[in-house]
Amino acid sequence: MKIDISLRFFRVWQRNLAVYRTSWKINFLPPFLEPLFYLIAFGVGFSGLIGNIRYETTQVSYVSFIAPALVAINIMNNSFFESTYGSFVRMYYQKTFEAMMATPLNAEEIITGEIVWGATKSVIGTAIMMVVISFFGLVSYPVALLILPVAFLGGIAFGAVGMCFTAVVKTIDLFNLPVFLFVTPMFLFGGTFFPLSGLPVWAQQVALALPLTHLVNVVRALNYGIFNQDVLIGICYLIVFSLLTIPYALFKMQRRLIK
Amino acid sequence: MDNSQPLITATNLKKSFGDFIAVREISFTVEKGVCFGLLGPNGAGKTSTIKMIYGASPVTAGDLSVFGLDIKTKARAIKSRIGVCQQENTLDPDLNVLQNFEIFASYFNIDKKTAQARTMELLHFFALEQRRNFRVAELSGGMVRRLIIARALINQPELLILDEPTIGLDPQSRHQVWDKLEALKEQGLTILLTTHYMDEASRLCDELVIMDNGTILAQGSPQSLISKYTGHHIIEVTEPGTDLIKYIQGKDVWQENLGHRLIIYAAGEHDLYRDICSRFENKDCVLRSASLEDVFLILTGRELRE
Numbered sequence: 001m002k003i004d005i006s007l008r009f010f011r012v013w014q015r016n017l018a019v020y021r022t023s024w025k026i027n028f029l030p031p032f033l034e035p036l037f038y039l040i041a042f043g044v045g046f047s048g049l050i051g052n053i054r055y056e057t058t059q060v061s062y063v064s065f066i067a068p069a070l071v072a073i074n075i076m077n078n079s080f081f082e083s084t085y086g087s088f089v090r091m092y093y094q095k096t097f098e099a100m101m102a103t104p105l106n107a108e109e110i111i112t113g114e115i116v117w118g119a120t121k122s123v124i125g126t127a128i129m130m131v132v133i134s135f136f137g138l139v140s141y142p143v144a145l146l147i148l149p150v151a152f153l154g155g156i157a158f159g160a161v162g163m164c165f166t167a168v169v170k171t172i173d174l175f176n177l178p179v180f181l182f183v184t185p186m187f188l189f190g191g192t193f194f195p196l197s198g199l200p201v202w203a204q205q206v207a208l209a210l211p212l213t214h215l216v217n218v219v220r221a222l223n224y225g226i227f228n229q230d231v232l233i234g235i236c237y238l239i240v241f242s243l244l245t246i247p248y249a250l251f252k253m254q255r256r257l258i259k
Numbered sequence: 260m261d262n263s264q265p266l267i268t269a270t271n272l273k274k275s276f277g278d279f280i281a282v283r284e285i286s287f288t289v290e291k292g293v294c295f296g297l298l299g300p301n302g303a304g305k306t307s308t309i310k311m312i313y314g315a316s317p318v319t320a321g322d323l324s325v326f327g328l329d330i331k332t333k334a335r336a337i338k339s340r341i342g343v344c345q346q347e348n349t350l351d352p353d354l355n356v357l358q359n360f361e362i363f364a365s366y367f368n369i370d371k372k373t374a375q376a377r378t379m380e381l382l383h384f385f386a387l388e389q390r391r392n393f394r395v396a397e398l399s400g401g402m403v404r405r406l407i408i409a410r411a412l413i414n415q416p417e418l419l420i421l422d423e424p425t426i427g428l429d430p431q432s433r434h435q436v437w438d439k440l441e442a443l444k445e446q447g448l449t450i451l452l453t454t455h456y457m458d459e460a461s462r463l464c465d466e467l468v469i470m471d472n473g474t475i476l477a478q479g480s481p482q483s484l485i486s487k488y489t490g491h492h493i494i495e496v497t498e499p500g501t502d503l504i505k506y507i508q509g510k511d512v513w514q515e516n517l518g519h520r521l522i523i524y525a526a527g528e529h530d531l532y533r534d535i536c537s538r539f540e541n542k543d544c545v546l547r548s549a550s551l552e553d554v555f556l557i558l559t560g561r562e563l564r565e
Contacts (some may be wrong), residue, residue, distance in 0.1 A: 011365045018362055019353040052490055097350035101315045103366035103414075104339045259276065 003250055005108045012105065013120065014065065014112025015096075020121070029127035031078075035070050035132045042066055043136070051194040053195060055224070064138045068223035069192040071129050071156070071217040077117035077127045077252060080183060083162035084175050087114050092172070108250050115163055119155025126151035140225030148221050149236070154215045157238045160245035161165070161211070167252030177217035188213035191220075212243050265455065266291050266418055266449050267312060271321035281307040283473040283529065284321060289466075292442075294450040295461045296467035298555060300564045310418050313343045317498045318429035326417065335412025339367055340466055343410030346422040346542040348403050350395045356390045360410055365457070366469070367414040374413065381409040385439060401432025408439065419443065422451040437462055446459060457552040469558050474557045481551050488557055489549040494520075494532050497543035503535065517561075524549070524557075 020027055043063035052059040090096040100110050126148060133139055165178045186192075189199065190212035196204050207213045218234035221227065265288035274282040282304040289295040295307040309317035311323055314334035323330045323336045351359050357378060364374035382388045385405045390398060398406065404424065411419060424440070426434040440463055444450060452458050460467055461481045468478045477484055485491060490513075496503065499521040507514055512531065513524040526532060532546040 002276070008366070008368070011362075011368075015351075018358060022358075023356070060279060071307050094352055095347050095349040096353075097347060097353055098315075098362070099351070100366060102313055102338065102343035102345065102349075102411075104335045104368075105366050177329075206559070246293070 002044055002079070003108050003247070003254075004106060005112055008105055009109035009116065012100065012110050013106050013117045014138040016113070017120070018118040028128060031128040032132060033076055034074065035129045037133045038070050039063055039067060039133070048181075055195075055220075056226070056228070063136065064224075065195075065220075067136070067138045068127070069190075069216050070204055070221040071126055071133070071214060071218040071223070073126045073192060074129055075122040075151045075154040075188070075215060075219075076158045076212055077185065078122040079115075079157075079159035082118035082121055083114055083159040084166050084173065086118075086180070087163060087166050088169070088172055088175070090114075091257070101257065107254045108126040110257070111163060111250055111253045115156060115246070118159030118162070119152050122155030122158075123148055126138040139223055143225040143227075145146075147219050150215075150218050150222065153235065153238050153242070154211075154218075157211055157215075157242045157245065158176070160242055160249050163249035164245055164252060167249060167256050182221045186210050191216045211238060214238060224237055226229075265289060265452070267295075268327060269308075269312075269321070270305075270323075272308070272311065272323055273320040274304070274311060274316065275319045281473055282311075282319075285468075285470070285475050285476065286321075287468055287475065288453060289449065290416070292447050293447055293465040294444050294452070294463050296464035297451070297453040297470060298455065298457070298460050298551075299453075300455060300465055300559055302472075302564055303470040303559075305470060306422055307473075308470075309422055309451065309453060313366060313420055314338045322399035339414065340413060340416060341418045341420060341427075343415035344407050344411045344419070344421045344424060346426065348395075349405065350403060350406060352395045355392050355394050356398075356406065358388070359395070359406070360413055363410050364413045369414065372458055373378075377413055379413070381412055385409045396408045399432075399493045401428050401435065402431065404428060405439065408436065416448075418451065419447045421450065423453055423455070425454075425456065433459070457550060457555055461551045468557060471559045477554070484554045485549050485551065488554040491549055492526045492546060494523040494526045494535065494544065494546050495551060496521040496523075498534070500539065503539045504520065506538070507535075524553070 048064040050062045052061055053065045055065065097110050101107065130139060130144070130147065165175065167174060189203065189207055189209060191207065192212070196207055196213070199207065214234035215238040217230040221231045267289040269288070271284040272286065273280070273281060277518055280462060285308070297308060299305050307316065311330065312319050312325060314330055314337060326340060328339070331336060331562055351362065354362060360378035360381070361371065361374045364377065369377075379388070385408070387405060387409065390402060396402065403489065408421070408424065416521050425436050437459070440450065444463070450463070452463065464481060466478070466480055467484070468475045469484070470476065477488065479487065495509060497520055504516065506522060507521065507523065512526070515522045515524070523531070526546065532544070532551045535544055
């Protein structure tokens with residue numbers, strides 16, 4: 001089967017935006033409250049136990065260490081959960097893709113629209129979170145604004161890998177596997193709540209093979225207003241990761257949708 | 260395309276899923292302006308056939324052209340000119356009725372203004388204007404079905420494809436759907452439908468094919484199929500006695516003995532019926548018009564399909 005994607009994929013994106021807008025007040029809540037809760041819990045309750053953390057040549061407070069990680073985790077969660085649970089519900093239970101397939105839209109465009117939508121949600125969530133975190137004085141503008149395009153790239157990467165799972169799972173419960181074997185370990189060990197240097201060397205190497213570690217590195221550096229090697233490596237990693245997962249997701253979903 | 264050319268031409272059309280052959284090299288044509296039916300028991304290959312026609316399922320072998328265009332190379336152009344009403348409820352439950360129509364229209368790149376105007380027209384035609392701000396979950400089965408048909412017309416299709424349009428509906432809703440489909444037929448719309456309701460096929464279809472196991476068993480208008488396969492009249496005897504069975508077997512008539520029921524086909528003359536009634540005093544002997552259902556059962560057999 002060949003891949004044929006026209007700009008019509010944007011129609012699928014618009015469909016998801018229309019649904020998002022009907023309940024935007026609820027959709028805005030998680031990216032608003034989540035960083036607030038984490039920052040209060042860790043900033044007020046936890047950081048007294050920890051003190052400062054070394055980042056490159058400077059010391060940063062624990063709260064400003066985890067704040068950018070929370071942004072990166074939000075980027076991952078938004079697009080990954082959208083293209084797994086969200087897309088699966090639309091495909092399997094709601095027959096939304098089936099209806100689309102009877103119009104000039106094709107399978108590739110539907111899936112592209114879904115992945116791009118997931119990335120858009122990552123960007124929206126990131127923007128809201130950055131506003132919240134800014135109130136704690138933890139963001140260095142204007143460089144930190146570059147986190148928004150990075151959120152889109154990260155959203156594409158995690159949306160595409162989520163779609164690869166969606167293309168192969170038989171039932172919705174099976175998403176527990178990638179969530180507990182892929183997402184949760186990255187959430188805990190991807191340089192998010194403690195520096196990678198706190199891990200044994202082999203575990204650091206495993207962490208560096210995973211996308212969230214790189215996304216956290218990029219977002220953290222940009223959040224501090226720094227361009228370093230991590231930014232470059234991380235962006236390259238996310239681009240290559242996307243270039244591998246997008247075609248695979250499209251190909252597998254074509255096989256699943258077209259019988 | 261010129262008007263004399265058929266709207267759909269299928270030649271040796273085949274569909275297989277691995278080792279399973281769903282459609283076995285069938286050929287048929289659908290002329291412009293007719294209502295064409297695909298009839299058959301479950302698993303006959305009806306849905307597989309129409310899915311190939313609306314481009315959702317690739318053709319395994321053979322040729323299929325719609326509007327004179329090859330489905331293998333021009334699927335997008337073909338899909339933009341047809342309306343499809345799938346068997347399942349494919350309305351978008353995340354959206355209300357109006358949004359369902361407007362967003363569906365956007366998949367065809369129809370601009371918003373035109374989409375809104377057509378939506379109101381279609382809702383009016385299907386008597387659903389009052390429901391325009393409802394969510395799909397708040398609607399009855401009959402309304403959902405009418406909405407799916409209405410939505411399939413948003414791009415002003417030249418061909419409307421319906422997969423089991425009245426499955427699971429109550430009689431009132433079925434008749435309402437039929438009325439609307441008849442009105443669309445009047446307007447000259449070509450309709451292709453699958454069904455296993457024979458009354459539906461008799462009422463709506465100008466021409467039909469009866470399929471089973473992926474092949475076409477018979478083709479023609481409902482009336483021509485009846486005269487060809489069963490004759491116009493049928494005598495049906497419930498709980499026939501042995502003497503009656505013996506008597507009928509002695510006659511040179513086409514009959515089918517189902518144990519508790521004896522069916523005599525092509526009972527053109529009323530004499531045989533009167534004969535049976537006077538000789539055997541059987542109260543459960545009726546003379547009735549043959550229907551498409553009789554043709555269907557003769558051609559596809561009486562065994563259950565699982």
